[in-house]
Amino acid sequence: MIMREWCLRALVSIFEEHAYSNLYIQKHLHELSEQDRSLAVSIVYGTLQHQRYVRYQWAHMVQRSPKKQIALLLDMSIYQLLFLDALPDYAIIHEAVAIAARWDARAKGMVNGVLRRFQREGRRALPADEWQALAIETGLPDWLISMWKHQYGEACCRSLCHSLNDPHPQCVRVNRMRTTREALAESGAYTCGTLSADALYVKSGNAADTEAYHNGTISIQSEASQMVALWMEPKPGEHLLDVCSAPGSKACHMAEIMHDEGVILCGDIHPHRVELIRQGAKRLQLHCIEAKVMDATQLEGVTDAAFDGVLCDVPCSGYGVMGRKSDIRLRLSAEAMDTLIPLQQEILQCAAHKVRIGGRLVYSTCTLNRKENEKQAERFLQTHPSFCLEREQTFFPHVHGTDGFYIARFLRKA
Numbered sequence: 001m002i003m004r005e006w007c008l009r010a011l012v013s014i015f016e017e018h019a020y021s022n023l024y025i026q027k028h029l030h031e032l033s034e035q036d037r038s039l040a041v042s043i044v045y046g047t048l049q050h051q052r053y054v055r056y057q058w059a060h061m062v063q064r065s066p067k068k069q070i071a072l073l074l075d076m077s078i079y080q081l082l083f084l085d086a087l088p089d090y091a092i093i094h095e096a097v098a099i100a101a102r103w104d105a106r107a108k109g110m111v112n113g114v115l116r117r118f119q120r121e122g123r124r125a126l127p128a129d130e131w132q133a134l135a136i137e138t139g140l141p142d143w144l145i146s147m148w149k150h151q152y153g154e155a156c157c158r159s160l161c162h163s164l165n166d167p168h169p170q171c172v173r174v175n176r177m178r179t180t181r182e183a184l185a186e187s188g189a190y191t192c193g194t195l196s197a198d199a200l201y202v203k204s205g206n207a208a209d210t211e212a213y214h215n216g217t218i219s220i221q222s223e224a225s226q227m228v229a230l231w232m233e234p235k236p237g238e239h240l241l242d243v244c245s246a247p248g249s250k251a252c253h254m255a256e257i258m259h260d261e262g263v264i265l266c267g268d269i270h271p272h273r274v275e276l277i278r279q280g281a282k283r284l285q286l287h288c289i290e291a292k293v294m295d296a297t298q299l300e301g302v303t304d305a306a307f308d309g310v311l312c313d314v315p316c317s318g319y320g321v322m323g324r325k326s327d328i329r330l331r332l333s334a335e336a337m338d339t340l341i342p343l344q345q346e347i348l349q350c351a352a353h354k355v356r357i358g359g360r361l362v363y364s365t366c367t368l369n370r371k372e373n374e375k376q377a378e379r380f381l382q383t384h385p386s387f388c389l390e391r392e393q394t395f396f397p398h399v400h401g402t403d404g405f406y407i408a409r410f411l412r413k414a
């Protein structure tokens with residue numbers, strides 16, 4: 001398979017057939033030679049991340065929109081011309097024209113003309129309007145930028161949008177039951193994280209391919225996400241409930257902090273995802289985790305007021321993790337976000353019944369949206385006077401160097 005044609009097929013599947021990029025890549029990467037794989041992955045993810053910007057570079061050069069596949073071929077080629085030095089410009093253009101000839105022979109001349117004109121003229125200047133320019137440059141939709149500007153202020157919005165595209169090293173969590181992060185850092189493969197006491201940044205390669213991952217010494221987990229279990233402050237022997245648990249990263253982290261002593265009842269609505277919790281616990285040899293299919297808006301058969309701590313890591317719009325999960329950009333819609341809000345509140349209210357007096361309730365999302373975060377905490381407190389808010393925090397990529405995340409910790413007083 002010719003590498004750039006493989007990339008175009010991947011982009012067509014992701015953009016037009018709604019395939020998830022990571023799943024598509026996992027399934028099809030073997031079709032390429034080993035030496036082509038890493039460049040192919042960079043081309044696909046890079047085009048996905050910068051698509052709005054690269055399309056802006058050529059959209060004014062054509063009178064009629066080309067077929068979707070050809071438009072993606074132009075996006076992908078301009079992405080390479082702008083961001084990668086793997087091949088000289090003439091070779092990128094030559095390959096794009098050859099692919100166009102095979103996919104839609106009539107578009108061959110247009111592809112050649114557009115790419116040569118781009119090569120001559122260079123980058124197109126951004127619009128004069130600062131916010132429009134920011135949206136194009138960072139590849140974010142206008143409505144999301146307006147929402148952030150309104151919710152967090154102009155300066156925060158500006159830095160946030162820019163930082164979402166910054167590359168971050170892969171982050172792992174040390175299994176405290178096996179070793180210390182200092183010992184791992186001494187091995188030379190990692191540096192210590194700055195926010196979570198259990199975080200390490202991988203210096204090179206993919207942690208999932210290492211012995212430390214397979215033998216359960218480390219788990220792959222972003223640093224902000226690790227803060228959730230730390231905020232729960234689990235203690236050995238406690239009974240915890242994690243109502244939206246799959247794939248189980250936070251539950252396993254809590255179990256490690258508890259030295260695997262006590263019980264963590266983990267629920268998720270999707271049976272195949274409950275299996276992921278079991279697999280994760282097995283890899284880490286954790287026995288205190290009990291995973292079940294459960295609907296967090298019902299929690300049938302779960303005793304009221306029985307848990308020292310309850311975690312609601314609710315389904316959310318995911319705007320905080322767009323840097324790592326580029327597909328979220330394609331599925332962004334203000335309407336989709338609004339449907340999650342009642343579900344999140346219902347989960348939080350149902351879970352609250354399960355907290356014992358004196359126990360903790362932790363609510364978290366991997367999104368940056370006050371309606372899913374602070375507003376949910378406020379609404380919950382208005383209807384639940386027996387709880388108080390102990391602390392809440394939003395983690396921002398440009399401030400904390402992590403994914404965007406929100407955590408609130410409530411205490412049941414009576």
Ligand SMILES: C[S@@+](CC[C@H](N)C(=O)[O-])C[C@H]1O[C@@H](n2cnc3c(N)ncnc32)[C@H](O)[C@@H]1O
Pocket residue numbers: 243244245246247248249250251267268269270273294295296297313314315316
């Ligand atoms: C943000 S993810 C949880 C991540 C997980 N806590 C971890 O650390 O690995 C949200 C989860 O909520 C689950 N979910 C969605 N609706 C649910 C419901 N009504 N009841 C239980 N789980 C639900 C989804 O299947 C998804 O696995």
